[in-house]
Amino acid sequence: MSRPEIYSPEGLRIDGRRWNEVRHVRCAINTHQASSDGSSIIEQGNTKVICNVVGPGEPTGGGVGGSGGNQRAKDDNRVILTVKAVVAPFSTIDRRKRSGNDNRVQEMCLTIQHIFEEAVMGHLQPRSQIEISLYVLSQDGGMLQACINAVSLALVDAGIPMYDYVCACTAGMYDKEVLLDLNRLEENDMPFLTMATLGATRKVALMQLETRVGIDRLEPMMAAAMSGCHHLRDVMDAEVRKHGKSRLARTGV
Amino acid sequence: MAPNLKPSALENAFVLKALTENVRLDNRSFSQMRNLDISFSSTEYGVVDVRLGRTRVIVRISAEVTQCRSDRPYDGLFLISTEISPMAAPTFEAGRKSEEELVISRIIEKSIRQSQALDTESLCILAGEKCWLVRADVHFLDHDGGLLDAGCMAVSAALLHYRRPEISIVGTGNKREVVVHPVTEKVPVPLSVLHVPVCVTFSFFNMKLADNDDEEMDTDAPDQTAVLVDASLQEELLRHGFMAVTANTNKEICQIYKAGQLVVEIETLLSCTEAAVAVAEKVTKLIKRRLKEDEATRNVDNIFEEARAENTRLVADEEAIREMDKE
Amino acid sequence: MPLSLSEESYLASSLSLRPPCRPDGRDQHQFRPLDASAGILPATNGSARIRLCDGGECIVGIKAEVVESRKEDVALVEVQCDIAGVQSNSPLHTFLCTTLETALRNTLPASRLSIIHRYTYKLFIDGIILDHVSHPLTLFSMTVYLALLDTRLPKLIPSADVASTTTSTSSSDQPIGLPQFESDWQESVPLCDKAWSPPLVQLAVLAGKNVFVDPTGEEAGVGDGAIVVSWHQGKVVGLRTVNTRDSSKQVFSASRDVTEALTRVVS
Numbered sequence: 093m094s095r096p097e098i099y100s101p102e103g104l105r106i107d108g109r110r111w112n113e114v115r116h117v118r119c120a121i122n123t124h125q126a127s128s129d130g131s132s133i134i135e136q137g138n139t140k141v142i143c144n145v146v147g148p149g150e151p152t153g154g155g156v157g158g159s160g161g162n163q164r165a166k167d168d169n170r171v172i173l174t175v176k177a178v179v180a181p182f183s184t185i186d187r188r189k190r191s192g193n194d195n196r197v198q199e200m201c202l203t204i205q206h207i208f209e210e211a212v213m214g215h216l217q218p219r220s221q222i223e224i225s226l227y228v229l230s231q232d233g234g235m236l237q238a239c240i241n242a243v244s245l246a247l248v249d250a251g252i253p254m255y256d257y258v259c260a261c262t263a264g265m266y267d268k269e270v271l272l273d274l275n276r277l278e279e280n281d282m283p284f285l286t287m288a289t290l291g292a293t294r295k296v297a298l299m300q301l302e303t304r305v306g307i308d309r310l311e312p313m314m315a316a317a318m319s320g321c322h323h324l325r326d327v328m329d330a331e332v333r334k335h336g337k338s339r340l341a342r343t344g345v
Numbered sequence: 346m347a348p349n350l351k352p353s354a355l356e357n358a359f360v361l362k363a364l365t366e367n368v369r370l371d372n373r374s375f376s377q378m379r380n381l382d383i384s385f386s387s388t389e390y391g392v393v394d395v396r397l398g399r400t401r402v403i404v405r406i407s408a409e410v411t412q413c414r415s416d417r418p419y420d421g422l423f424l425i426s427t428e429i430s431p432m433a434a435p436t437f438e439a440g441r442k443s444e445e446e447l448v449i450s451r452i453i454e455k456s457i458r459q460s461q462a463l464d465t466e467s468l469c470i471l472a473g474e475k476c477w478l479v480r481a482d483v484h485f486l487d488h489d490g491g492l493l494d495a496g497c498m499a500v501s502a503a504l505l506h507y508r509r510p511e512i513s514i515v516g517t518g519n520k521r522e523v524v525v526h527p528v529t530e531k532v533p534v535p536l537s538v539l540h541v542p543v544c545v546t547f548s549f550f551n552m553k554l555a556d557n558d559d560e561e562m563d564t565d566a567p568d569q570t571a572v573l574v575d576a577s578l579q580e581e582l583l584r585h586g587f588m589a590v591t592a593n594t595n596k597e598i599c600q601i602y603k604a605g606q607l608v609v610e611i612e613t614l615l616s617c618t619e620a621a622v623a624v625a626e627k628v629t630k631l632i633k634r635r636l637k638e639d640e641a642t643r644n645v646d647n648i649f650e651e652a653r654a655e656n657t658r659l660v661a662d663e664e665a666i667r668e669m670d671k672e
Numbered sequence: 673m674p675l676s677l678s679e680e681s682y683l684a685s686s687l688s689l690r691p692p693c694r695p696d697g698r699d700q701h702q703f704r705p706l707d708a709s710a711g712i713l714p715a716t717n718g719s720a721r722i723r724l725c726d727g728g729e730c731i732v733g734i735k736a737e738v739v740e741s742r743k744e745d746v747a748l749v750e751v752q753c754d755i756a757g758v759q760s761n762s763p764l765h766t767f768l769c770t771t772l773e774t775a776l777r778n779t780l781p782a783s784r785l786s787i788i789h790r791y792t793y794k795l796f797i798d799g800i801i802l803d804h805v806s807h808p809l810t811l812f813s814m815t816v817y818l819a820l821l822d823t824r825l826p827k828l829i830p831s832a833d834v835a836s837t838t839t840s841t842s843s844s845d846q847p848i849g850l851p852q853f854e855s856d857w858q859e860s861v862p863l864c865d866k867a868w869s870p871p872l873v874q875l876a877v878l879a880g881k882n883v884f885v886d887p888t889g890e891e892a893g894v895g896d897g898a899i900v901v902s903w904h905q906g907k908v909v910g911l912r913t914v915n916t917r918d919s920s921k922q923v924f925s926a927s928r929d930v931t932e933a934l935t936r937v938v939s
Contacts, residue, residue: 126727127803138715144802178754181798182716182733189752189798199451202444206605210586225756227800229731230715285601295608299588301601304460307622310598314611 098281099266106277107137114261114273114320117327119241121249121335128225130250134242137275138232143242145250147222171214175201177226177239184231185276200236201226204243207288207297211244213253222252233276234262236286240298241324248332256291257328260298261320263287263313265305270316283309287317292325294318352582360583364550364571371398371577376620378575379491383502383632385639390533391507395499398577399489404481404499406507410470410523411478421468421476425500427453427483434488434578449493452602453483456497456542456591460599463504467537470512475523477509479536490578493589497544502632505541506639508533540593541632543625544600547617548576548584549607570609572617574624588614590621594629598622675890684894688880694891703886708814710822718823718863722815726888729802730811732819734795736785738851741792748785748792749776753799753812767914768812772797775813775871775902775910784868787828787851795823806889809900813873820870824860826853871904875914 096106103110115137123142124131130145151172177197181189204224212222224246226239237260244257264274264284274284283305288298299314352360363370373379379398386392391406411422427450429437437443457463468477481500485492511531515522552569573580576587586607591599598618603609675683686693692700706724713719716733723729751769758764776797785793797816801808829852854860864870877887877895884891892898902910 124723124727124729124802126723126725127729128727140713142802176756178756178800180731180733180754180800181752181796182713182719182735185715187735187737187796187798195447195451195454198447202447203604208605210606210608225802227731227802229733229800230713232715290608293608294611296603296611296614297605297608299601299603299614301598302455302459304597304599307592307596307598307618310618311615314615318611 096277098278099269099271105271107275111269111271112316112319114323115275117324119245119328119331121245121332128246128250130246130248130252132242132245132249134238134245136234136238136241136273138230139234139238140228140230141235141238141242142227142229143239143246144225144227145222145243145246145252146225147250148217148220148252149223151219151221169215169218170209171212171217172219172221173205173209173212173224174221175205175208175224175226175243177201177204177228179228179231179235183228200239203236203298203300204239207240207258208243208247208254210297211254211256211258211290212247213255216253222247222250231276233274233279234286236260236300237262237273237288240288241328245328245332249335256293257325258288258290258297259321259324259328260286260288261317261324263317263320265309265313270312272316272320283313285310285313285317287314287321289318289321289325292322352579356579357583360579361550361552361554364573365552369573370579375572376574378624379577381498381628381631383498383635385502385506385635387642390528391503393499393503393506395495395502397491397495397498397575399487400491400495401485401487402492402495402499403484403486404496404503405484406479406481406503408477408479408507408509410475410512410525413469413471413473413476415473418473419469420465421470422478423458423463423465423468423481424478425450425453425458425481425483427485427496429485429492432487433485433492437488445492448602448604449496452493452544452589452591452600453497453500455600455602456544457481457500457504460540460542460591460593462501462538462540462542462599464537464539470523471514471521474521479507479509488578490576490581491546494544494546494575497542497591498628498632501538501541501543502635504536504538505632505636508535540595540597540599541625541629542591542593542599543621543628544589544591545574545621545624546576546587546589547620548573548580549586549588549609549613550583551585551607554585570607570613572613574620588617590618592618592621592625594626596622675893680894683890684879687884687891687894688882690881692879692882692884694884696888700882701885704888706814708818710818717825718819718821720815720818720822722811722818724806724811726805728804728806728808728811730799730804730808730815731802732797732799732812732815734797734819734823736793736795736823736825738787738791739794740790741786747777747794748782749773749780749795749797751776751797751799751816753801755801755808756803764808768799768809771809771873771900771902771912772813772816775873775904778902779868779871779904779909781868784863791851793825806887807875807892807898809873809875810886817870817872821862821864823863824857825863826855826857827859827861828852829854869905871902871909873900873902873910875900 099105118135119132121132123133124144128144128146132143134141177200179197181187224243228235240258240260244259247254262274262284264271264278264282266282271278283303285299285301287296289295290297360370382396384394393404395402429446431437431439468479470476481503483496483500510528510533511526513524515524550571552571576584588603590601593599683695704725706722708722710720712721713733717736718734719732721731751773753765753768755764787793799812799815801812804811874885875898877884877892877898879895898914900912900914901908
């Protein structure tokens with residue numbers, strides 16, 4: 093079988109998208125009413141993540157940050173976030189068991205914790221704890237972005253006050269073409285960055301680049317990623333509003 | 346027993362207030378690094394002592410011949426160990442990985458290993474059988490902020506300075522063996538370093554918090570972020586967010602890490618990456634100069650003139666192997 | 673929330689009545705309603721998700737890998753799980769995984785996984801228990817059962833090489849005769865058919881002389897003991913007692929009732 097072309101001269105990608113198209117996003121909130129206070133499922137292409145949020149509640153201690161991080165939060169009278177992520181061994185094409193203290197997964201948890209410590213109006217719930225659990229069921233590129241979006245939705249569902257959605261998107265650079273929202277094949281083949289913005293603003297909560305890229309390529313990538321983030325915000329907002337409407341209809345208001 | 350390093354509220358207010366007046370407590374400008382000093386061990390190759398202000402990091406490179414990994418038969422191995430011991434600062438506990446240590450080790454890993462600063466393919470000796478294992482042990486001796494930057498620079502410099510022992514392959518077919526010649530016997534060879542990554546950390550301060558301690562965030566207000574290069578420990582503890590950018594002299598960005606905390610306008614981030622390239626150029630120049638000085642002290646009687654021939658000798662070896670294979 | 677002492681004793685006595693009275697009004701052999709779906713993850717060979725009404729949820733994905741079968745004693749099934757809120761490698765993990773692993777290894781004929789004589793499939797069954805209020809064994813086993821039913825293996829393309837490899841004595845590291853598979857997933861063969869269906873492991877709680885299937889967390893807490901029954905194609909293939917507080921004799925006398933009850937429920 094010949095190697096599939098990442099970006100054809102006609103401007104089509106492996107999965108038939110144009111450069112500026114994101115993958116199909118399917119999201120739902122309030123999917124696990126019985127087991128959590130807020131929950132969401134998000135599918136971005138073939139990447140699928142479930143997020144459960146429990147809280148705000150009494151702090152139990154522990155968590156990713158360890159006691160040190162929580163101690164600081166207690167001193168500051170701020171909310172304590174704990175993030176746990178489980179990356180399913182069957183989520184990749186070849187089965188791969190990641191242990192719970194894998195550095196990459198831990199780093200991701202820490203990153204998500206830091207993002208939402210800033211996005212949540214923490215001073216409104218001093219010294220209470222919000223537990224976030226993430227389950228990555230299927231990976232096809234953009235695990236971090238899907239996790240961030242899932243947490244955003246689940247926190248909204250849990251009714252936790254936030255400044256805005258935190259929405260994340262990836263963008264890559266193939267030769268001289270910017271491609272938005274990469275899948276796994278594309279991620280392996282080109283430098284890309286993950287960006288998260290606070291709502292539809294120009295404020296960046298997260299920016300991560302893990303591959304070498306010329307500095308002149310950075311700006312177009314950042315611009316594309318940002319527009320992707322803004323698009324995802326609209327998608328997520330539409331879903332939350334849709335859910336809100338159906339709930340209102342049920343209560344008969 | 347770990348004493349809490351957290352500065353008091355008064356210190357916090359004072360530093361922030363000073364920043365609104367464009368003053369840093371150590372009288373640097375916002376984009377000025379502390380005094381950087383790099384020195385190499387006079388006896389050993391690949392031992393580097395980096396001092397960034399009062400922060401001090403020592404890196405030691407070592408190499409040994411081991412088995413190749415079965416899934417990567419053409420690659421050598423490269424490990425970076427970054428354990429922060431209580432020697433750097435009493436807040437670090439031995440054996441227990443703190444948040445900071447996790448971030449530092451991941452960023453150094455991404456900056457140097459994932460950006461392929463060391464050509465791992467050149468570390469392969471016999472495909473699928475023997476390869477070099479290069480280890481970089483980072484020892485953080487004193488912590489006054491900027492452990493990450495100092496650590497990254499030190500690893501880069503140490504890789505450039507290190508010379509691995511010369512090897513030759515004896516025997517044919519399945520009975521080939523690798524003989525490692527001691528440094529005293531044959532002139533050791535440098536590693537193939539493709540580029541020199543330099544990590545620069547930018548600390549962000551939200552200046553709105555300087556005036557009133559009210560934590561209410563106004564998303565529409567214009568950005569009031571102070572960006573500091575190379576924060577001291579005190580500034581590091583008080584900052585509201587940071588971004589670590591690794592750049593090299595080829596005007597390439599190897600890694601960007603900005604994870605949460607204070608949200609910053611995209612333009613600010615972009616100008617930071619440009620500043621990082623400038624810093625990388627300066628630091629690389631210093632590393633190269635120090636390397637040259639170091640070589641001059643070692644090469645007193647021009648004894649390394651022989652070393653120039655190392656490449657031709659390597660080629661000859663390879664040809665010999667090829668001939669053996671034919672037989 | 674833990675029950676008070678008096679609540680506990682009330683529950684215990686109402687469970688040991690004849691006929692018993694369960695707090696949720698269920699029949700002795702009645703399961704709670706559950707929500708099950710299969711084939712949720714396209715990147716796996718088989719997957720399933722089951723959610724209980726108490727919030728318990730389990731997701732199982734099965735991956736089949738081709739391994740060389742020449743090594744003796746190659747374990748063809750590996751079960752691993754991850755339980756939210758429980759440290760990994762806890763006794764609960766070991767209990768869940770080994771129970772299911774034994775049940776599967778005892779009932780799954782190796783011929784079902786063999787491809788050609790040198791190669792065989794190895795099944796990796798990984799479960800994530802997102803939340804559990806009652807004991808997760810029944811939930812986990814049901815999800816694995818469903819995922820196995822959903823499991824499909826790619827169809828082998830019969831090739832001429834296969835015949836030649838059987839006779840040739842090629843060295844072991846030469847991948848001659850690697851099985852070729854149909855790339856069309858529509859052509860894949862289901863693992864389970866009429867001749868074999870997966871085993872199911874159930875936890876039942878005893879209270880007095882009564883036996884309850886699908887116990888809630890509270891029921892399991894006040895019961896006299898619990899038994900684990902492995903059931904496979906109409907037969908009980910394994911029986912184990914766990915957590916027996918007292919009167920193991922009573923447990924065994926009741927175990928026959930349980931197996932009967934379970935057979936009725938499951939079929």
